[in-house]
Each structure stands twice: as structure tokens, then as C-alpha cells.
Amino acid sequence: MTSAAAPITWTDPARQQAFAAWLDTHRTAHGLLPETVRAASADASFRRYFRIDTQDGGSLIVMDAPPSHEDCRPFVAIDRLLASGDVGVPRILAWDEPQGFMLLSDLGAHTLLSTLQPEAAPHSPEDAANRARYAAALDELVRLQAIPVAGATPLPPCDDALLQRELDLFPDWYLTKLRGQPLDDATRQTLDKAFALIKAQVLAQPVVLVHRDYHSRNLMADPANPAARLGVIDFQDAVVGPVTYDLVSLLRDAYVMWDEEVQIDHAVRYWERARRAGLPVADDFGEFWRDFEWMGLQRHLKVLGIFARLSLRDGKPQYLGDIPRVWTYAHRVASRYQGLGPLARLLEQAEAAHGGIQTQVGYTF
DSSP, X not given: OOOOOOOOOOSOHHHHHHHHHHHHHTHHHHTBOGGGOEEEEEOSSSOEEEEEEBTTSOEEEEEEOOTTTOOOHHHHHHHHHHHHTTOOOOOEXXXXXXXXXXXXXXXXXOBHHHHOOTTOOTTSHHHHHHHHHHHHHHHHHHHHHTSOOSSSOOOOBOOHHHHHHHXXXXXXXXXXXXXXXXXXXXXXXXXXXXXXXXXHHHHTSOEEEXXXXXXXXXXXXXXXXXXXXXXXXXXXXXXXEETTXXXXXXXXXXXXXXXXXXXXXXXXXXXXXXXXXXXXXXXXXXXXHHHHHHHHHHHHXXXXXXXXXXXXXXXXXXXXXGHHHHHHHHHHHXXXXXXXXXXXXXXXXXXXXXXXXXXXXXXXX
């Protein structure tokens, strides 16, 4: 039985025609049913994804990535790299590089986020299912990080310049454009000092392969089986970087927030797995957790800037709804560690005119 296709919006009739013609050339080889094409998802870039049914009762994914806006070569190279390490990434079945069309295996329609139940009572079946899903995510992460990154690995480094470019999104888009905070000399001095501290802590960490967006919207789950392996998508921006980066993305997710006790429990379980797998994590969990917190601060400052830019520049205001969660992560860490107090106050000032803030005390090591 095939699925009814919802209308797809095209702003470029020529591209719509090219898309239909390309699909037709692969109709026989992959048993495609072009009349079933419907939207699957869109992300924060110019890529779009469609789902298409096949004659055998299955489905595949079609990527539409206009070459004028998107370069698919990193996606292809990293997909192959991750597949070599048995990470659950989609298989590339066909690729038209000049036109920016790609046919992929389908990892399912359910993100990890869509299967989670954040309000589950402790020790309930729903809580057990949440924990099983995160255990599967941790297993997949260790598998990803175990892929060797030395030698010919086609990945850029997460170096000082990259970290600084990411951090600059915070004042450029979040502070000034979204919250209207002036970047006077005192503010710039506060940011320069905080950024220097953050980068020093982050760059001192051991490095592994980093997905860079390893969170609940980029992991595909089986809603019927919490312990099933997860599919991994949206990995084209992978780098060689700090070992805590992807764990922060997962446990301090911009789209779902867990109590800090739960975060620590998952972090301990990851740390134990990572040590058994020979990954370069600290021998002391307290030291590892500090690394995790500093890495999270860098990432969340970046994400505040990205969400502001997505709203103001790219016309995607839905990301503003996730800012309070990300702000809370950043403020908690900035409030805990020596030298970051001025940054915490700057965060407070930025949000004070938007309904106030609520500070919370958490764990520190």
C-alpha cells in the first residue's frame, strides 16, 4: 500500500522539473513510485528531504540540496567514513552531484526526540524507555568516536579559529541583533576574557571524531523498541575535536531538558563505556565533567547566536522558543566557574527585558 503524497512547494519550476526527471531515471533500478513523493523534513540549511515509496512496500529518502547553496561532498565523504565504523548512517544509493539530488536509504520517520517522554515518573516504564533510548545513543556515540581520525581522515580540526567563529555568533546575533545589547568596550572586554578562558579549556581536551550536532533531532529511533540501534543523520559538519563535544550535544540538548541528576547518570555511563573502548577520556570523572561543562558553555553560546540568526535572517522564528533552554544551560555553567561571573551577568542583562530570568543552583565539581 502506498502513501498519499502531500503537495510539495517549489519556488523554482525548472528545479521542480529537473527533480521529477531525475527521479524518473531511477524509477526502475530502485522500484520508485514517484507519485508518492512527500515532504519528510527540512533542516536549518537549504537542504530538503522527501520520502518516496518503493514497489516492495518500503521507502527511501530523496535529498534536494541546490548546489548554489549546499555542497554535498562533505556529506558523502563523512557518510562513507562513518559507515566504515559501522555507525548507523543512511546508505547513498544514487547521487547527482551537479544537480544536488541524492537517493538515500530510509532510517525511519521518528526522531529520538519524538519518542521521548520527559515528564515520565522515576522508575516508571516510560522512564525505563527513555533511559534505554539514551543507552542506545551512548553506544552509537562510542562507536562513532572509535573511528580513527589520524592520517587521511577528511575532517577539519576544531581549532582556535573555528571556536572563535562560533563564539562570535553570540555577540553578533544574540546580544546585539536579537536582544539589542550594545557592544561597548566593557562588554567586549568581558566577552574577550570569557572566550579566552573557554577556548583554553576546550582546546586542552583530547580529540576524537565529532559529529557536531549529535542530538535528539538528528538521531532516528524505533518507537516500538527503545533498545534498538539509532540512525544518525546531519553529520556533514563533522570535525576532529574535543571528546566531550557530542556528549554535551546529546545530554544538554537544545530541544529537551533533563534534570542534572539524569545528565550526570548518563554521563557516568558514557564515561565507563568510553574507558572500556579505549577513548581518550579523563581517568577521573570529576575532571571529565568539568571538561563537559566548559565544552557545553562554548556550544550553547554558539547556539544562542545560531537560533537568533535563524529567526532574524532566515525567517525561522520557531527557534526562538528553544532559547530559554539553551540560555539556562549557558547561565548555569557561567555561574559556577571562576572567571565567568561577568559573562553570567551579561546573560542576565540580555534576558532581563524579556520576562525576567530564574537562576538555578546545580552540581559543581
